[in-house]
Amino acid sequence: MPDSTDNPSDTTAAAVEGKAGRVLAPRRMGGGRRVSMREVAQQASVSVATVSMVLNDNPRISKATQIKVRRIIDKLGYRPNRLAQSLSSQYTRxxxxxxxxxxxxxxxxxxxxxxxxxxxxxxxxxxxxxxxxxxxxxxxxxxxxxxxxxxxxxxxxxxxxxxxxxxxxxxxxxxxxxxxxxxxxxxxxxxxxxADYRSGAEQVMNVLLQLGHKKIALINGAPEAQTARDVYEVFTARMQDAGLETGEDWTADGRFIEEGGAEATDEILERHPDVTAIFAGNDKMALGAMHRLVELGRSVPGDVSVVGFDDIQQMAFVNPSLTTVHLPxxxxxxxxxxxxxxxxxxxxxxxxxxxxxxxxxxxxxxxxxxxx
Amino acid sequence: MPDSTDNPSDTTAAAVEGKAGRVLAPRRMGGGRRVSMREVAQQASVSVATVSMVLNDNPRISKATQIKVRRIIDKLGYRPNRLAQSLSSQYTRxxxxxxxxxxxxxxxxxxxxxxxxxxxxxxxxxxxxxxxxxxxxxxxxxxxxxxxxxxxxxxxxxxxxxxxxxxxxxxxxxxxxxxxxxxxxxxxxxxxxxADYRSGAEQVMNVLLQLGHKKIALINGAPEAQTARDVYEVFTARMQDAGLETGEDWTADGRFIEEGGAEATDEILERHPDVTAIFAGNDKMALGAMHRLVELGRSVPGDVSVVGFDDIQQMAFVNPSLTTVHLPxxxxxxxxxxxxxxxxxxxxxxxxxxxxxxxxxxxxxxxxxxxx
DNA sequence: GTTAACTGCTTAAACAGTTTACCAGACCGT
DNA sequence: ACGGTCTGGTAAACTGTTTAAGCAGTTAAC
CATH class of the missing domain: 3.40.50.2300 (Response regulator)
Known part of the structure; x- marks a missing residue:
């Protein structure tokens, strides 16, 4: 396919390209000719300061000048260079x-x-x-x-x-x-x-307890995050309030990812085969947990209920769809x-x-x- | 705060500031004192041009000057202002x-x-x-x-x-x-x-046909996208090659989202209740399709096989895990x-x-x- | 009728770099 | 001793804005 001659016998194409009689000449690529404030000022017979003030709607400019300058701006298609703007002003936006x-x-x-x-x-x-x-x-x-x-x-x-x-x-x-x-x-x-993690965790614990669950495990991520600690604290407090068994062995680290959720589920099942509910600190871990549970022949929610956290998009469409805490x-x-x-x-x-x-x-x- | 007398009782600061008796005074928040190239140049007893050339590793600068200037740069913690750099040079990076x-x-x-x-x-x-x-x-x-x-x-x-x-x-x-x-x-x-959508689609069709499927439907997204058309074309071609029934009614639009995949599945089941395989143009639609199938009591893959496209993260963890085309x-x-x-x-x-x-x-x- | 304030605009100094043209001194050959 | 080429550096122009200070001309105040 060595095609050294480009577009042979194509006489119309260039003209058809349309609009502004193309052949924009050699000017460096990156668009035609850049217009600066200077040129606007010249054409409008005012100083650059005036143009600047027009652009910034400075009230010290008369209506007449406003209009005159704006017309030139439109005519030339002038766009202020924001590098220069940021350089001299305070902000980069x-x-x-x-x-x-x-x-x-x-x-x-x-x-x-x-x-x-x-x-x-x-x-x-x-x-x-x-x-x-x-x-x-x-x-x-x-x-x-x-x-x-x-x-x-x-x-x-x-x-x-x-x-x-x-x-x-x-x-x-x-x-x-x-x-x-x-x-x-x-x-x-x-x-x-x-987002209010504590309140979310409270709601999860309420519903699980109301559903009659007594063997509840928590799969959580980085305890270095305050929000994760909030969830952990609520979980522990509510379990104790309800007089239920809790502690380190009812918790496992899932690193906030699907694989971690699956592994944490293994740990929990090993320690407490009779677990009936798993509360995961985010949806990805919940998904990993559900996947592993089904793999091991436990039905969700038949044998084990699973709750997530975050309410990310897909969770309404997985099987079974995931009960979770919606974070805004x-x-x-x-x-x-x-x-x-x-x-x-x-x-x-x-x-x-x-x-x-x-x-x-x-x-x-x-x-x-x-x-x- | 009418402060008519500038810098009262400040005899040293102004001198230290360097250069143009500044009076930088109440320097706005945003970190301490900003060092400019000028100051580096002064302290190193060279011109700003030299400092600039040092920073850009210009070979015209001697080793000795290089080192001298760099030492000052480090000492003052100087960082070139990239607004100024971009303004005068060609690039913004x-x-x-x-x-x-x-x-x-x-x-x-x-x-x-x-x-x-x-x-x-x-x-x-x-x-x-x-x-x-x-x-x-x-x-x-x-x-x-x-x-x-x-x-x-x-x-x-x-x-x-x-x-x-x-x-x-x-x-x-x-x-x-x-x-x-x-x-x-x-x-x-x-x-x-x-990504090579055609090749991906070929692979999907190969495996579905090899598994013995004859009633295959395609759920696709925007036909305005060339890649989507590529998939459609391969789908149709391969069905025809295999002498199987194909055409508009074996296709449905799923808008590339889960909901769309579910709705498209409804359409297809209505038109062809005997469908045994669904090929979705992306994973989200495939997920929607699987969800709907299960909802309607059809097992995946028992009754209907489903294939996706994209291989996004979660798809290894949904139930059942999704067969799909991995796009890099x-x-x-x-x-x-x-x-x-x-x-x-x-x-x-x-x-x-x-x-x-x-x-x-x-x-x-x-x-x-x-x-x- | 002079001073004071206001209007509307201009001049020039920032902002902080890059780059081009030039220049002094060292080195070299003749 | 004199012109030519390097070397390493400098001064100044340039990038394109904002903004403080200044300045005519008009109006208002006393």
Whole structure:
């Protein structure tokens, strides 16, 4: 297929291309001729300062000049260069989202929902969003600080952080706006927006106890996260309140992933074959648990009820559909974005919010079976 | 705060500040004192041009000066301001990802995987990634062009685009680097990287036919996408090759979502209650189909085999685990990123690639049942 | 009728780098 | 001793905005 002559005998195509008598000449690729404020000013017979003020709706410009300049702007198709704007003004109007360096973190619907909320709201507030992954190298080279120091961004969202991530303190120390999204650090005084994990866990325990379950296990993820500890505490407290057996051996770590949920299920079944309900700290672990249970010949919810947490998209469509706690992740992201923008604009008082959660009853839970 | 006397009782600070008796005074929050190239130059007793050349490893700088300047840079903790860098140089080193305006697009693992690949590779290549959603307003206001014109970005990825998205032509017309990620336009000569949908579909058809299926239905998404048409064409061709019944009524639109997959399944069952296999154009529709089948009392794969497409994360853990075509979405994203960066750097010859796909056999498929 | 305030715009100094053109001194051959 | 080529560096122009300070001309105040 060596086709050295391109488009032979094609005389019409170029003309057909249409619109603006093409053949835009050699000017460097990247679009025609860039128009600067200078040229607008010249054509309008005013100074660049005037053009700038017109663009910023400065009231010191007369109506007449406004219109005259705007007309020229439209005529020339002028677009202000935002690098220059940001350089001389205070703001970049860009926010960064720092994601944990998990394998393919973006494809996790949990982070996806948060991200959706952040991006949509940022857009509405006139901000751009930049993505970063908190890899070890990234942090070691202090790139998270560089983002601010080199004026890439005005503010930062931290997702999926926990007590082991000491870098979260750096931002506050340097005075850079940052908000933790869906996690918090009671002792650190950082800005945050979270879903109400405690309330969600309470609702789960209520329904499981009401269904008559007495042998309930908890599969949880990183205990380094305050939200995970919240769930654990509620679980333990409610079991004790009900006078039921609890403790370390009724808990297993599922690392917040499907495989982990499956393995944790093995552990639990080994220690307590008579378990009748499993409460998982997120939906992915719940899915792993259900999968393993079915593999081992236990029916869900017939033999064992399973409850998840997060309410990510697919969970309404797995078999059986999963009972879970709906977290308003989209809203958490959106709200975090609003608060961060306020911070960037100079708001100084403490910023934190807790959004309500609610249980979604589906088919993975049922009244305890005979032997329970 | 009327402070008519400037810097009262401050005799030393002003002198220390250096250069132009500054009076930087109440420096706004956002980290301590920002160091500029100027100050590095002064302390090192060289010109700013020299400092700039040191930073850019210009060979015209002597080893001695290199070291001297770098020492000062480290001492002062100087970080070049990238707004100024981008303003005077050619590049911003930022790429944009344009996502379709689907409800909560980010939480779709399909886009997530592509995004992961893009971001990881961009990071390695020294580029930042910005997120945008192609909402109607966004396009109407030509914000997709503004991103380039206002020098926000050097290049752009388009995800989830199809023939209805006329804006994809705008980039090429204006000479802005853009690459289509996992879709393509045979007649448009745009840069793209795709997974090999045809080969994937061939593999699916091979296995279904080998398992003895004769009544096979296809649930597909937007026929406006070339990749979807590829799947459809292979499906039809292979059915005809095998002398089996095919046609419009053996196909249904599932809009690429779970609900759509479920509804499409209803349609198909109504038209052909004797169907023994369903081939879905993506995993979400396959999940919806399985859910509906089970709901209606048909067992998977006992009564009906189901095959998906994409191989998104959770599909190994649903019940039954889904047989599907693995698309190397992460690699597609990563490769697209490499190609886009080449384009940005001036590469001019056509850029396009097709990455291999392979079938992943799991538990949602089996040999055709008795009556088949 | 002079001073004061306001209007509407301009000038020029930031902002923080890159890059081109030039220049002084060292080195070299004749 | 003199012109030519390197070397390593500098000064200045340039990127495209914002914004503080300044300045005519008009109006209002006393």
């Amino acid at each position: 860009v926010l960064a989202v720092l994601l944990p360096p998990l394998r393919h973190a973006f494809s996790d619907p949990y982070f996806g929902e948060l991200l959706s909320g952040i991006c949509d709201r940022a857009d509405r507030l006139g901000h751009k969003v930049m993505l970063e992954s908190a890899k070890p190298d990234f942090l070691r080279e202090r790139k998270h600080m560089e983002l601010f120091e080199r004026r890439f961004v005005d503010g930062m969202f931290c997702l999926g952080v926990n007590d082991r991530h000491h870098f979260v303190k750096d931002f506050a120390a340097a005075g850079f706006p940052m908000v933790c999204v869906n996690n918090y650090f009671p002792e650190l005084k950082l800005d945050y927006v979270v 992740l989209y809203e958490v992201g959106a709200r975090a974005c609003e608060l961060l923008v306020q911070r960037v604009r100079g708001k100084t008082d403490k910023i934190s919010e807790r959004l309500a959660t609610h249980l979604v009853l589906r088919d993975s839970t049922s009244i305890v079976s005979g032997r329970g | 930022v790429l944009a990802v344009l996502l379709p305006p689907l409800r909560h697009a980010f939480s779709d693992p399909y886009f997530g995987e592509l995004l992961s690949g893009i971001c990881d590779r961009a990071d390695r290549l020294g580029h930042k990634v910005m997120l945008e959603s192609a909402k109607p307003d966004f396009l109407r206001e030509r914000k997709h062009m503004e991103l380039f014109e206002r020098r926000f970005v050097d290049g752009m990825f388009c995800l989830g685009v199809n023939d209805r998205h006329h804006f994809v032509k705008d980039f090429a017309a204006a000479g802005f680097p853009m690459v289509c990620v996992n879709n393509y336009f045979p007649e448009l000569k745009l840069d793209y990287v795709v 979405l992460y690699e597609v994203g990563a490769r697209a990123c490499e190609l886009l960066v080449q384009r940005v750097r001036g590469k001019t010859d056509k850029i396009s690639e097709r990455l291999a796909t392979h079938l992943v056999l799991r538990d949602s498929t089996s040999i055709v049942s008795g009556r088949g």
